[in-house]
Amino acid sequence: MSGALLSARGLRIAFGGVKAADGIDLDIAEGEFVAIIGPNGAGKTTFINMTTGYLRPQAGTITFAGEPITGLQPRQIVRRGIARSFQIPQLFTEHTVIENVALKVAAHRGFWHGLRPLLDRPTTAATMAILDQFGLRHVAEAKATELNEGTRKLTDIAMAMALEPRVLLMDEPTSGVASAEKFDIMDTLVGALRARGVTAVFVEHDMEVVERYADRVAVWSQGKILASGPPAEVLNDPAVLREVIGVEVKHAAGGGHAHA
Amino acid sequence: MGRNLTLPTVLGIALLFGLSFLAPWLKFVFTIALAKGLAVLGILLLLRAGQVSFGHALYVAVGAYTVAFTRPVAGDVLILLPLAVLAAGTVGVLVGLFVTRYRDIFFGMLNLAFSMVFYSLLEKLYAYTKGTDGITVVRPSIAGVMLERVPYEWTMLCLALTLAVGLGLLARVFLASPLGQALPAIKTRETRLEFAGISAKRVLLVSYVASAMLAGLGGGLIAMTTLHVTPLLAYWTHSGELVFIAILGGGGAVLGPFLGAVVFELVRVYAAAAFPDAWQMILGAVLLAIILFASRGLWGIYEDLTAKRGVRS
Ligand SMILES: Nc1ncnc2c1ncn2[C@@H]1O[C@H](COP(=O)(O)OP(=O)(O)O)[C@@H](O)[C@H]1O
Ligand SMILES: [Mg+2]
Numbered sequence: 001m002s003g004a005l006l007s008a009r010g011l012r013i014a015f016g017g018v019k020a021a022d023g024i025d026l027d028i029a030e031g032e033f034v035a036i037i038g039p040n041g042a043g044k045t046t047f048i049n050m051t052t053g054y055l056r057p058q059a060g061t062i063t064f065a066g067e068p069i070t071g072l073q074p075r076q077i078v079r080r081g082i083a084r085s086f087q088i089p090q091l092f093t094e095h096t097v098i099e100n101v102a103l104k105v106a107a108h109r110g111f112w113h114g115l116r117p118l119l120d121r122p123t124t125a126a127t128m129a130i131l132d133q134f135g136l137r138h139v140a141e142a143k144a145t146e147l148n149e150g151t152r153k154l155t156d157i158a159m160a161m162a163l164e165p166r167v168l169l170m171d172e173p174t175s176g177v178a179s180a181e182k183f184d185i186m187d188t189l190v191g192a193l194r195a196r197g198v199t200a201v202f203v204e205h206d207m208e209v210v211e212r213y214a215d216r217v218a219v220w221s222q223g224k225i226l227a228s229g230p231p232a233e234v235l236n237d238p239a240v241l242r243e244v245i246g247v248e249v250k251h252a253a254g255g256g257h258a259h260a
Numbered sequence: 261m262g263r264n265l266t267l268p269t270v271l272g273i274a275l276l277f278g279l280s281f282l283a284p285w286l287k288f289v290f291t292i293a294l295a296k297g298l299a300v301l302g303i304l305l306l307l308r309a310g311q312v313s314f315g316h317a318l319y320v321a322v323g324a325y326t327v328a329f330t331r332p333v334a335g336d337v338l339i340l341l342p343l344a345v346l347a348a349g350t351v352g353v354l355v356g357l358f359v360t361r362y363r364d365i366f367f368g369m370l371n372l373a374f375s376m377v378f379y380s381l382l383e384k385l386y387a388y389t390k391g392t393d394g395i396t397v398v399r400p401s402i403a404g405v406m407l408e409r410v411p412y413e414w415t416m417l418c419l420a421l422t423l424a425v426g427l428g429l430l431a432r433v434f435l436a437s438p439l440g441q442a443l444p445a446i447k448t449r450e451t452r453l454e455f456a457g458i459s460a461k462r463v464l465l466v467s468y469v470a471s472a473m474l475a476g477l478g479g480g481l482i483a484m485t486t487l488h489v490t491p492l493l494a495y496w497t498h499s500g501e502l503v504f505i506a507i508l509g510g511g512g513a514v515l516g517p518f519l520g521a522v523v524f525e526l527v528r529v530y531a532a533a534a535f536p537d538a539w540q541m542i543l544g545a546v547l548l549a550i551i552l553f554a555s556r557g558l559w560g561i562y563e564d565l566t567a568k569r570g571v572r573s
Contacts, residue, residue: 052455078457090452094444103445106438107456114434114466118441163456 022223038220300517302471310447315371321494323479348476394490510557
């Protein structure tokens, strides 16, 4: 698939003896929604960390829009159009929700201007538009520390979206969110992403969410991709069922997961 | 932020002028206090990013010595002050490129190290600096006019006040800008800033250079007011004093540094006269009380008092 927007080849990284990426090959086409599933510790977050420049792969290459981005700094990769959200929301805790998102909006609109207010009219308008898309207007003035988990997750993703990326990588956008809220959050999210034609990769533990929102699912296991394809196929693959989803079901039954 | 500072500013200015008329020698105390306040305003910019410099006396001294060195060739305040700012800014860029790679205790200590190196240079290079004796500065002209001592002192007080108000306003605008708002973001989630495509180091460097220039300006004013400079200006206790004043005044608003500096200088002068052996203990106790009971400093106390009476704007 040479027309891929984002493409990983032979990514490898090990921490001590743990192979968190053991030859990852993945192609993501423009506009595609790809879900990543797999047990805890399989290397899903590590893949996002390598793609966004937080970790440098020990081997392999990552190409974005035909250009290599392997080993670039996070801020260089962001400027090319790859944004991410975090498994544990990373908000600016001294700021309000609107300020959190506005800082991201400002990041590519005259950030280095020291004499115009952050919340000037154009930035406020652009920020409010994003908050509206994510249903966050009612908490605009709330401090980041006062939000519940679902709202924190949404704010975290809204911050990434404010960068107007071509690709958005989301690390467990619905984890820690009550099941009842999950579909609401995903509806909001997917609506916003589709409206802007953003390509998305999201790590997900809930198979219902995967089936409903992913065009394709990639199954991670011990630093390798076990299977990849349409959800209907992959989620019924006996090997996947045995290796991953069985673990997932047990994992889900076991309640929340402590994981950084 | 967002709070109306006009009333307290006007009251403060009126008070400074009133007291200076009643006790003329206070002109000198207040000019020094405002000069230090400018340096502390610089400290405040860095505090917003959660960084404490224990070496900013370096820039005060660079500003002061620039005035002392260039006074013989360029004798006007309007030339000397910009030169002091320029020199401090230049040193700020050079040192800043290095120290802004570090955070917290390393940032603080590296600043301290640079200031100590400069202190020893001032002490050791006797041929240029006259060592610990220091350099006497001949009173410069102001906009081409040579003034007698008393009108000179009044003019310097007015100049210091004008600079304090102007730069306080500028700092306020800066702190509300994306760059200024990125400072607390460095404190809370620096990596997230990087994931927005912004170099946190560069954000900190901008503030660092601004803080160096403010301290250099303060140093220039001090040299023109005391008319004598010594290496002590760069000594670490002087750096600590700036941090002390920042905490005393409080970082919630740009008036904090000036409030803190004026109170500090007054306490120092009066306590030193009344209790020559105990005034440092008094200052220590005051700082302890502030940290324990009013962590937002004197400005925070003022805010609480006025909020209760509903004088909010
Ligand atoms: N920065 C790191 N340092 C050391 N070990 C790490 C680091 N990042 C991930 N790992 C390890 O790599 C493996 C994969 O982790 P991760 O990618 O977070 O898994 P997942 O997101 O699939 O749960 C785990 O064993 C984890 O402990
Ligand atoms: Mg993970």
